[in-house]
Amino acid sequence: MPKYLIVNTGSASKKYALYSENQEIFKAHLETEDGGLVSTIKLGTTEKKETITQENYDNSVNYIIELLLSNKLITGIDDIKAIGLRIVAPGIFFLADKIIDDEYLSKLQEAKNRAPLHIEPELAEIEHLQKTMPNTPIVGISDSAFHKTMPDKSKLYGLPQDIASRFEMYRYGYHGISAQSIVNKIKNWIGDIPPKTIICHLGSGSSIVALKNGQSIDTTMGFTPLEGIIMSTRVGNIDAGAVIYLAQNLGLDLNNLEAFLNQKCGLLGISGQTSDIRELLKLEAGGDKKAATALEIFVYHVKKYIGAYAAALGGLDLLVFTATIGERSFIMRSRICRELSSLGIILDEDKNNATVSSDSFINKGEGYVKIAVITTDEMGEMARQVQIKIS
Structure with missing residues (x-):
């Protein structure tokens, strides 16, 4: 049976999965934990965590292939029919899933100046994949394609349109792969x-999307994933004048300014200690005021966009929480839904408290907005898209 390797690289972690006949048969998540590097490996229903070296992380493609071989999931690299790689990149060219060829690589190199912190890891991963599996096609899975349906009133910035067109300066939106997986799950469920549906994708990167009849009409991320609500280390929405002022007074060039806004701000910047919601909740419980403020701002931003998108949709039928925070933190879900009863959003606290990383309705009674926790399946959605593109 054909097998497909799915790859999702981030600035701080890497995820790999192997699929056969639409079934996930292997998954590995490489990330930093307690100051070291770990790999969480899932084989069927068995899951284990192991410490890995920096070399394992830097040469993760080789590490993953060795795991697949040692666990007899493949007999050789030729068993992998195709690779799917999540692509986060601004530009009209990237609003579709495409085979990565010389033209694609050239376009990605050009786009690197627009979002280097996201595109550089993608280029590095492509290089490693092509070196290890030179004859295996790689499909770039667009993280923005889902948002192609956004109307001009959502997509356009207040820029002269000749300049916007020349530089393709539009609000592309991201987390589209996740949103599509949620839509598919809702339909099956x-x-x-x-x-009228709102999806709150809340993780280290967070975004909110408004869906009308299953199609995106607006989302909080824009030209890059930096726009929108405050995130773990990303600043979110900020006055353009304030960005100019920061660059002038901190003496930052453009690359260092981008790194600062992406990596030193958000929950980490406000709290001064951590970007992890779990740690912030512990600090808040211990009386840390900066941690409490960071959490309060995050909750406020999410609530504000729920209200705004309910207005844009002309009401609300379903509110979805997904991704790490949305799926796991009943505390944050409770705080977000608090005082939203005027929109028909009323949480059943018992159902909410009992729901962690599982698909469940958590709203109170009938006649109100349905509130659901739905686990995202970005890797599964990417596998589906790869098979469509390759077939």
Whole structure:
């Protein structure tokens, strides 16, 4: 049976999965934990965590292939029919899934100046994949394609349109792969997707999307994933004048300014200690005021966009929480939904407290907005898209 390797690289972690006949048969998540590097490996229903070296992380493609071989999931690299790689890149060219060829690589190199912190790891991963599996096609899976349906009133910035067109300066949106997986799950779970739906993808990177009849009409991320609500280390929305002022007074060139706004701000910047919601909650419980403020701002931003998107949709039928924070933190879900009863959002606290990383409705009674926790399946969605592109 054909097998597909799915790859999702980030600035601080890497995820790999192997699929056969639409079934995940292997998954590995490489990340930093307690100052070291670990790999969480899932084989069927068995999961284990092991410490890895910096070399394992830097040469993760080789590390993953060795795991697949040692566990007899493949007999050789030729068993892998195709590779799917999540692509986060601004530009019209990247609004579709495409085979990565010389033209694609050239376009990605050109786009690197627009979002180097996201594109550089993608280019490095492509290089490693092509070196290790030179004859295996790689499909670039667009993280923005889902948002192609956004109307001009959501997509355009207040720029002269000749300049916007020349530099392709539009709000592309991201987390589209996750949103598509949620839409598919809703359809399989409750049938047709409700006409007015909001998805809150809350993780280290966070975004909110408004769906009308299952199609994106607006989302919080824009030209790059830096725009929108405050995130773990990303600043989110900020006055352009303030960005100019920061660059002038901190003496930062453009690359260092981008790194600062992406890596030193957000929850980490406000708290001065950590970007991890779990740690912030512990600090808050111990009386740390900066941690409490960081959490309060995060909750406020999410609530504000839920209200804004409910207005844009003309009401709300379904509110979805997904991704690490959305799926796991009943505390944050409770705080976000608090005082939103005027929108028909009323949480059942018992159901909410009992729901961790599982698909469940957590709203109170009938006649209110349905509130659901739905686990995202970005890797599964990418595998599906790869098979469509290759077939």
